[in-house]
Amino acid sequence: xxxxxxxxxxxxxxxxxxxxxxxxxxxxxxxxxxxxxxxxxxxxxxxxxxxxxxxxxxxxxxxxxxxxxxxxxxxxxxxxxxxxxxxxxxxxxxxxxxxxxxxxxxxxxxxxxxxxxxxxxxxxxxxxxxxxxxxxxxxxxxxxxxxxxxxxxxxxxxxxxxxxxxxxxxxxxxxxxxxxxxxxxxxxxxxxxxxxxxxxxxxxxxxxxxxxxxxxxxxxxxxxxxxxxxxxxxxxxxxxxxxxxxxxxxxxxxxxxxxxxxxxxxxxxxxxxxxxxxxxxxxxxxxxxxxxxxxxxxxxxxxxxxxxxxxx
Numbered sequence: 001x002x003x004x005x006x007x008x009x010x011x012x013x014x015x016x017x018x019x020x021x022x023x024x025x026x027x028x029x030x031x032x033x034x035x036x037x038x039x040x041x042x043x044x045x046x047x048x049x050x051x052x053x054x055x056x057x058x059x060x061x062x063x064x065x066x067x068x069x070x071x072x073x074x075x076x077x078x079x080x081x082x083x084x085x086x087x088x089x090x091x092x093x094x095x096x097x098x099x100x101x102x103x104x105x106x107x108x109x110x111x112x113x114x115x116x117x118x119x120x121x122x123x124x125x126x127x128x129x130x131x132x133x134x135x136x137x138x139x140x141x142x143x144x145x146x147x148x149x150x151x152x153x154x155x156x157x158x159x160x161x162x163x164x165x166x167x168x169x170x171x172x173x174x175x176x177x178x179x180x181x182x183x184x185x186x187x188x189x190x191x192x193x194x195x196x197x198x199x200x201x202x203x204x205x206x207x208x209x210x211x212x213x214x215x216x217x218x219x220x221x222x223x224x225x226x227x228x229x230x231x232x233x234x235x236x237x238x239x240x241x242x243x244x245x246x247x248x249x250x251x252x253x254x255x256x257x258x259x260x261x262x263x264x265x266x267x268x269x270x271x272x273x274x275x276x277x278x279x280x281x282x283x284x285x286x287x288x289x290x291x292x293x294x295x296x297x298x299x300x301x302x303x304x305x306x307x308x309x310x311x312x
Contacts, residue, residue: 004028014123016041017131058288060084060137062168064154065097071152071170072100072144073285074110079135089137090161092129096122096139097163105144143170145281150175153186157194169193170283177275185269185277188256193282198249201279206248214243249279 004027012023012034018041026044030036060077061084076093083089095116103109115125122139130137145152150173156165169190173182200206218239222232245251250263257265270277 004032008032008034012037012041014127017127060287061090061093061160061164062156062166062285062287063093063097064156064163064168064170065094065101066152066154066170067098067101069148069150069152070101070104070144070146071154071172072097072105072142073154073168073170073283074100074142075140075285075287077136077138077140077288078133083133083135083137085160086133089129089133090164092125094161094163096142100142100144103144104146105142107139107142110142111139141285143283143285145170145172145283147172147174147280150177150277150280151179151182151186153183153190155187155190155194166287167194168285170281172280172282173277174280175270175273175275175277177270177273177277181269181273182277185266189262189265189279190282192252192255192262193249193284195255196249196252197284198252198282199247201249201282203244203248203251210247215240218243249282 004024008027009020009023012018012027013020015034016023016038018026022041022044023037026037026040027033030040058077059079059081060075062073062075064071064073066072074093074096076089076096078084078089096110099113099115099122100110103113111121111123111126113122114120115122118125118128120128126137126139152170152172154163154171155169156163156167157169158166171186171190171193173186173189175182199210215236218236219232222235222239225232225235227235245253245261250261250266252262254260254262254265260268266277266279
């Protein structure tokens, strides 16, 4: 029979939420197989988390936290929106955002960090939370953003508490200006990012493949017009300018005033505080984006199961 090592017991605990002695006994009973041990614990009613781990978790919360010159944003998923309104779950998510700052947003390091007041890792605390909440819970992603001088401002949309909501945004502003003024501006720009969903800070930051795909589409559209090649080139460049205005932060119309471009707003603010201001990066997390959700039965048929940001 294979040796029942401490690491094997730990792995089983993380997957099931069962006690250490129960995990050791399960592994001993089944000859060291993790999968068989999970089944053994489930049959005994001791695996609080295992039977929930496979269920789709697409609800939950986005949590943001800022400290000095750094900010972090995390996504913590649950199966239902009801759990997102649970005070314990909310505190759990906020603690994770605070911890994410300390590990520079690295997801693996975050999972291995000690969860406050428990003596357990974040991964272990997550499993324990599953047992208490009764739903699958997933720490899905984590990122951090920092500046050398200035502020990292944040905004949460559909907020359910301080730094908690359905969409979380961080914006880094590099500047030697008044931090209070910068934070106010940064929060407004974060609100803009939330609503306008830019792809990059400037044109140079755009994904080349995204730009090329758009150009190819515009060229084909222009060719269908029957115009001469020189007119087609002008048509494509004109439409590309419109594309930039849709996806480049600096060239978007500022949603706060509906008139000026974001780059103009920043230029005016720089003059007012007598110090240059530069957007160094932004991150936007929207709850559940990209997660395939269970289909619904419609008309007798089963429907199929179905951005972070930019940093310079």
